[in-house]
Amino acid sequence: MKELLDDILSEAKKRGAESAEVYHVSTEETPVRFEANRLKELNARQTAGVAVRVIAGGRIGFASSTRPGDVEDVVAAALDTAPFGPEAKFSFPPNAEPATVKTYDPAIENLTTDQMIETGKTLVETVREVEPELQCDASIRRARGTVALANSNGGYFTHRASSVSAWLHGTLIRGTDMLFVGGADASCSPILNTDEITGDVILQLERCKQNADTKTAELPVIFTSLGVAEALLGPLIMAFSGRLVFQGQSPLVDSLGEAKYDSRVSISDDATLPMRVGSRPFDDEGVPSRKIPLIAAGVVSNFTYDLQTAALAGARSTGSAQRALTTQPAIGSANIIVEPGESTFDEMVRSVKDGIIVEELMGAGQGNVMGGDFSGNVLLGYKVENGEIVGRVKNTIVAGNVHESLNCIAMLGKETRWVGGTIQTPPIMIEHLAVSAGS
Amino acid sequence: MTDSKPGRDLIEAAVQGHNTDYIEIRLDDTRSNRIVYRGKELEEIGRVTNFGGCVRALVNGGWGFASFNDPAQMRPMAEAAVSQARHVGAGRSNLAPVEPVVASVAPVVRQDPRVIPLARKKEILDSYNETMLAVDGVTSTNIIYSDAHKSVTFANSEGAYIEQERIDVVSRLAATARKNGDMQQASMSLGALNDYSYVEKQAENAEFLASRAVELLNAPYCEPGVYPVVLDPILAGVFCHEAFGHLSESDFVYENDRMKEIMVLGAEFGQKHLNIVDGAAVPDLRGSYAYDDEGTPARKTDLIRDGILVGRLHSRETAGIMGEPPSGNARAMDYRFPPIVRMTNTYIEPGDATFEEIIGDIKLGVYAKNWYGGTTSMEMFTFSAGEAYMIRDGKIAELVRPVKLTGNLFTTLKNIDAIGTDLDFNQGGGCGKGGQMPLPVSNGSPHIRIQDCVVGER
Numbered sequence: 063m064k065e066l067l068d069d070i071l072s073e074a075k076k077r078g079a080e081s082a083e084v085y086h087v088s089t090e091e092t093p094v095r096f097e098a099n100r101l102k103e104l105n106a107r108q109t110a111g112v113a114v115r116v117i118a119g120g121r122i123g124f125a126s127s128t129r130p131g132d133v134e135d136v137v138a139a140a141l142d143t144a145p146f147g148p149e150a151k152f153s154f155p156p157n158a159e160p161a162t163v164k165t166y167d168p169a170i171e172n173l174t175t176d177q178m179i180e181t182g183k184t185l186v187e188t189v190r191e192v193e194p195e196l197q198c199d200a201s202i203r204r205a206r207g208t209v210a211l212a213n214s215n216g217g218y219f220t221h222r223a224s225s226v227s228a229w230l231h232g233t234l235i236r237g238t239d240m241l242f243v244g245g246a247d248a249s250c251s252p253i254l255n256t257d258e259i260t261g262d263v264i265l266q267l268e269r270c271k272q273n274a275d276t277k278t279a280e281l282p283v284i285f286t287s288l289g290v291a292e293a294l295l296g297p298l299i300m301a302f303s304g305r306l307v308f309q310g311q312s313p314l315v316d317s318l319g320e321a322k323y324d325s326r327v328s329i330s331d332d333a334t335l336p337m338r339v340g341s342r343p344f345d346d347e348g349v350p351s352r353k354i355p356l357i358a359a360g361v362v363s364n365f366t367y368d369l370q371t372a373a374l375a376g377a378r379s380t381g382s383a384q385r386a387l388t389t390q391p392a393i394g395s396a397n398i399i400v401e402p403g404e405s406t407f408d409e410m411v412r413s414v415k416d417g418i419i420v421e422e423l424m425g426a427g428q429g430n431v432m433g434g435d436f437s438g439n440v441l442l443g444y445k446v447e448n449g450e451i452v453g454r455v456k457n458t459i460v461a462g463n464v465h466e467s468l469n470c471i472a473m474l475g476k477e478t479r480w481v482g483g484t485i486q487t488p489p490i491m492i493e494h495l496a497v498s499a500g501s
Numbered sequence: 502m503t504d505s506k507p508g509r510d511l512i513e514a515a516v517q518g519h520n521t522d523y524i525e526i527r528l529d530d531t532r533s534n535r536i537v538y539r540g541k542e543l544e545e546i547g548r549v550t551n552f553g554g555c556v557r558a559l560v561n562g563g564w565g566f567a568s569f570n571d572p573a574q575m576r577p578m579a580e581a582a583v584s585q586a587r588h589v590g591a592g593r594s595n596l597a598p599v600e601p602v603v604a605s606v607a608p609v610v611r612q613d614p615r616v617i618p619l620a621r622k623k624e625i626l627d628s629y630n631e632t633m634l635a636v637d638g639v640t641s642t643n644i645i646y647s648d649a650h651k652s653v654t655f656a657n658s659e660g661a662y663i664e665q666e667r668i669d670v671v672s673r674l675a676a677t678a679r680k681n682g683d684m685q686q687a688s689m690s691l692g693a694l695n696d697y698s699y700v701e702k703q704a705e706n707a708e709f710l711a712s713r714a715v716e717l718l719n720a721p722y723c724e725p726g727v728y729p730v731v732l733d734p735i736l737a738g739v740f741c742h743e744a745f746g747h748l749s750e751s752d753f754v755y756e757n758d759r760m761k762e763i764m765v766l767g768a769e770f771g772q773k774h775l776n777i778v779d780g781a782a783v784p785d786l787r788g789s790y791a792y793d794d795e796g797t798p799a800r801k802t803d804l805i806r807d808g809i810l811v812g813r814l815h816s817r818e819t820a821g822i823m824g825e826p827p828s829g830n831a832r833a834m835d836y837r838f839p840p841i842v843r844m845t846n847t848y849i850e851p852g853d854a855t856f857e858e859i860i861g862d863i864k865l866g867v868y869a870k871n872w873y874g875g876t877t878s879m880e881m882f883t884f885s886a887g888e889a890y891m892i893r894d895g896k897i898a899e900l901v902r903p904v905k906l907t908g909n910l911f912t913t914l915k916n917i918d919a920i921g922t923d924l925d926f927n928q929g930g931g932c933g934k935g936g937q938m939p940l941p942v943s944n945g946s947p948h949i950r951i952q953d954c955v956v957g958e959r
Contacts, residue, residue: 098756103564104585106578107837109553110570124547128570132550139548146536146623147546175588197757235759238911240880278726309540310640311677313684374542388549425883428874429905432677433684435959439883439907457881459725459907459957465682498725500908500955 063220066133067212070114073137074214079116079144081214082137083154085346086112087387089207094178096200099186101179111387112136117154118144122370126388151373154213160221160343161351164336167251170206170224178202181256185230188260189243193267196232196243203227204252211348219348225339226252227483230259234267241270241454242441248483250337262288266421266442274445274453276499282417282472283460284410284446284491289420291481293438294490295398297431298464299331302356303393304367304382306432308375313434313465317362323468325360326403333381333396340397340484347383347391354380366393400487403474410473410491412449418497419444419451420460437461457500467492506530506552506654507572509662515556515575516658519583522594523559525657526579527794528572529836533649534614536622538630540641543623553836558582559596563589566839597820597827599797601661606791608666611696614648615668622646625700629707633676636708638715643675643688648697651835653794661796668695669787669941671929674707678714685717685902688887689871690929692941694787713888716900722958723889723901729863730906730954733870734925736886737946741849742932743875743882744910745770745777746944749804749812750830750842750934751819753879768810771914774852777805779814781829781845786943787928788845792829795840799829804847805914816842834937841935848945852920859919859950866892867956869904872927883907905957913951921948 067084074082088110095103111128114136123144127136179202186198203226210220227248234241245262247255285294306312314322333351335341344350347369355363367375368383368391384394411419423438443455475488506528516524531551537544555568556579565585567578614622626644633642648670655663675688687710693699732740747753754760780801781790790799795817802812815823816831819842831840860868871887885905891898908916924947931939 101563101589101591103566103839104589105566105568105839106581106585107568108570108574109568109837122545124545125549126547127550127552129550129552130571130573136550139550143534143546143548143619146543146619148543195759197759233757235757235763238763238880238909240878242878305539305544309542310679311539311643311684313679313682315679388551390545390547392545424878424881425874425876425885425905425907428876428883428885429903429959430684430686430873432686437905437957437959439878439881439955441878441881457907457909457955459883459905459955461725461905461957461959463959496725496958498727498955498957500727500953 063210067210069133070112070137071212071214073133074114074116077137077141079118079141081117081154083115083213084112085385086210087207089205091203091205092175093201093203094175094182096182096186096198099190099198101182104175109387113385113387114140116140116144117150120149121145122147122150124390152369154215154217155348156216157218158350160219161334163334163341163343163351165221165223165250165341167224167337169252170204170226173204173226173252178204181228185228185256185260189230189232189263192264193234196234198230198232200230201228213348217348219344221343224250228256228259230263232263243267246482248339250339269444269451270454272453273456276418276445276455276458276497278498280494281497282414282491282493283495284417284419284489286419286421286489287479287481287487288422290400290487290490291485293420293423293426293436294464294467295485296427297434297436299395299398300431301434302365304365304371304375304377305393307365308371311432314362318365319362321361323357323360324471326471326474327357327360327468328401329357330355330399331366331395332399335397338397338484345381345383346385349379349381349383351381368393398485402476402478402488404476405473406476407489410475410489411446411451414446415448417446418455418460419446423460434463434465436464459498460495462495467495470494507575511575512654512656513662515579516656519558519579521558521560521583521586521658523596523658524556524579524583525655525795526554526556526575527836528554528654529651531649531651531835533647535647536626538626538642538644541634551835555836556582557839558586559594560586561590562592562594565589568837595821596817599817599827601657601659602792602796602798603662605664608668608695610668612698613668614670614697615650617697629674629703632704632707633711636711636715638678639676639711640679641677645673646700647671655794655796657796663792663796665791667790670697670700672700674703674710676711676714678718680718683718685714687713687717692787692928694785694789717902720900720902723867723891723904723956725958726956727953728956729866729950729952730956731859731866731868731892731948731950733948734923734946735927736869736872736884737949738848738927738944739872739875739884739930741777741946742844742847742944743877743884744913746779746844746847747877748879748910749779749814751813751815751823752842754813755819755822764810764813766810769808770805770810771808771917773808774920775805775808775914775917776850778803778850779844779847783846786846786926787941788943793831793840794833795831797827797829797831802828814842814844816840832940834940838937841937843934843940844932844942846943848924848926849920849947849949851922851924851947854919854921856921856948859921859948860892860897861895863892864894867904868892868897869906873903880910881907882910902959905959907955913954916952917949918952919950923947
């Protein structure tokens with residue numbers, strides 16, 4: 063591997079690059095897919111390729127290729143683009159001590175296809191026992207990958223990761239009324255708690271036994287952990303991107319150090335948590351990972367940076383560079399941790415005379431997300447009346463702006479949990495949001 | 502430039518001599534360029550070569566799939582896919598028959614982005630960026646341009662061998678205006694198949710987007726509620742795709758008895774004036790092609806005719822299991838994925854209402870145009886307008902901040918009570934389904950009016 067990387071670096075130097083970086087990734091995934099309650103497809107996906115960044119004439123060029131053994135063409139392509147690229151304000155980092163972060167579990171080598179098939183069957187059978195009319199799709203996926211990164215300043219970084227993820231999705235149709243329930247989990251280890259996934263689905267089924275009416279009004283809204291992860295955090299975390307801040311495209315442009323949110327809110331971006339699928343010892347430019355406090359007791363504490371943005375902004379890389387094989391490094395988040403508060407979910411529900419619980423907002427990421435807006439059709443959510451969940455909400459839009467809403471918190475939940483593998487959050491109750499309801 | 506694509510005989514050999522009900526191989530070589538601006542800075546420029554292959558096998562109704570980057574792996578990967586399929590299969594394979602085709606399809610290229618020098622592309626995008634930044638009140642911009650040339654070779658155990666090429670050009674221009682912590686954006690996403698030329702004609706749009714972003718800072722929110730809504734052709738196209746197109750994809754229906762009861766051919770879905778079609782055989786649009794990713798010839802499928810459900814979109818398997826003709830809608834994003842049922846070019850056919858007739862009857866309503874996005878959950882759909890205005894007393898009134906619209910598919914289709922004459926297509930989007938996105942599609946419509954649409958303020 064190192065030989066291939068060194069060949070590419072020499073080729074770049076030979077062709078006139080001042081400096082260069084090569085990123086090699088190799089992954090192997092074996093998803094097991096269930097459709098309509100039964101095993102449908104076994105997949106095996108192998109990917110390998112290189113991505114090259116060159117700095118030539120002081121500017122950054124980029125090319126990537128999945129052609130095996132590609133050295134000359136990918137370097138030539140990167141150099142072709144460099145004259146038109148942005149001015150490089152940073153240098154590729156030399157070797158550094160990476161953070162000690164466990165992301166590989168050797169037990170993955172012993173996880174067989176048949177075991178994954180059994181897990182899938184258990185997921186489907188458990189929920190169908192509760193609701194025999196439920197039609198389920200599911201997927202269990204095992205993945206292993208290695209990343210190797212080398213640059214012409216002597217930096218050389220490698221790391222290996224494993225992951226297993228599972229999701230279950232159920233459809234229940236009565237007439238033209240459709241209910242979609244589901245749960246998911248992901249970890250670097252093969253030990254999956256399928257009880258949590260099936261438990262989530264069974265609870266959703268229970269709460270949706272009948273439909274309830276809503277009205278167009280400003281109402282209190284409780285976002286479950288799933289709801290916080292899917293609807294609120296997207297637009298919020300985007301605003302902390304050092305790139306958007308530097309370009310004046312974040313509402314937080316002038317807010318560093320400001321107590322902008324409710325003092326109960328503390329949120330961090332942490333790439334160092336062991337055995338989490340968002341963790342890694344160094345970022346995709348070789349900068350060591352760290353825990354980054356974004357909001358500390360309501361105060362905007364840090365923006366996130368990659369090397370180029372940090373140099374432009376006069377800041378330091380926070381180890382937040384992320385890339386896929388075919389894309390250039392850009393600022394991204396690792397694991398997002400929202401600190402829990404004092405109120406239980408039950409306390410939240412009991413406090414509501416007329417309001418809504420949101421699990422899933424369909425379409426929440428479409429709109430003025432950069433400005434912090436979230437809005438969507440409540441795909442999975444419940445009506446609360448006089449402190450009790452009375453049924454499922456339908457044909458209703460909930461809309462707001464996350465920067466306003468985090469200043470309008472009625473209660474912050476105590477029960478924190480992982481959602482989708484990279485977000486850990488409690489439920490959050492917002493005092494009021496705009497609700498539009500159809501009949 | 503070395504060409505590591507194996508020869509035809511090796512490709513065909515990879516899918517012969519296996520003990521399967523069916524096996525296919527697809528090799529995909531995509532070369533793309535991408536340019537991104539953010540604010541005054543060109544943020545990134547790059548070139549990607551994405552080359553790989555996949556094999557899919559069917560045994561006793563079970564599928565195996567293997568994908569790889571190294572063509573030397575063709576035969577071992579084929580064997581792996583066969584062994585997986587055998588492990589899964591526990592029933593009967595059922596693929597609708599398709600005459601195996603041997604063809605090499607060269608695209609009709611109007612203007613090839615590959616012959617346009619990078620310097621020229623940068624020059625034109627620089628000019629749009631400067632145009633937007635020059636507008637007073639604009640604080641930043643975002644421009645994304647990409648072109649991709651894809652060359653696909655398909656072979657199967659029935660003797661099909663098809664080579665196809667396509668070029669996708671897509672772009673997005675966006676302007677941001679910010680004042681006192683409030684941020685508004687105006688953006689436009691466009692695209693074309695086999696034709697770069699539209700990219701050089703965006704000066705007016707750049708100007709418009711910049712002024713619009715600033716205007717939005719002073720625009721009020723729409724009062725949330727239920728309104729009659731008029732959609733422009735572009736947004737109505739997105740509506741058609743989300744509200745009905747996905748429901749037509751048979752993989753959601755073919756194994757679900759309840760869905761079959763709902764999606765029964767002959768059922769009434771809309772008023773008599775409603776006609777919706779989908780087809781890759783409609784030429785020169787983002788969703789056009791000659792053969793789908795199972796080798797089935799493209800066609801044009803009537804989905805709704807005179808308000809009645811008359812057809813749906815199929816892969817060979819969904820067609821076989823439902824006993825209906827295959828429609829040429831099996832598509833894969835690239836070599837990393839098996840083909841699934843996808844839309845192509847999906848549109849509402851023109852009616853006969855004029856724009857004045859469409860808005861004239863509306864005392865209080867919303868006129869929504871352009872788009873940010875859309876999603877569906879079959880029964881419910883949402884879509885986001887890029888622009889919105891109130892309609893008051895039969896006339897377009899004040900600009901409001903872009904709205905979100907949602908509804909129940911079944912009632913909303915029936916609530917389309919006026920269809921215009923001005924069919925136009927949105928070609929700037931990509932469809933997402935099963936982790937395969939953005940798949941090139943187009944969607945279109947004339948202006949339409951929908952009664953009782955739920956409107957959110959943002």
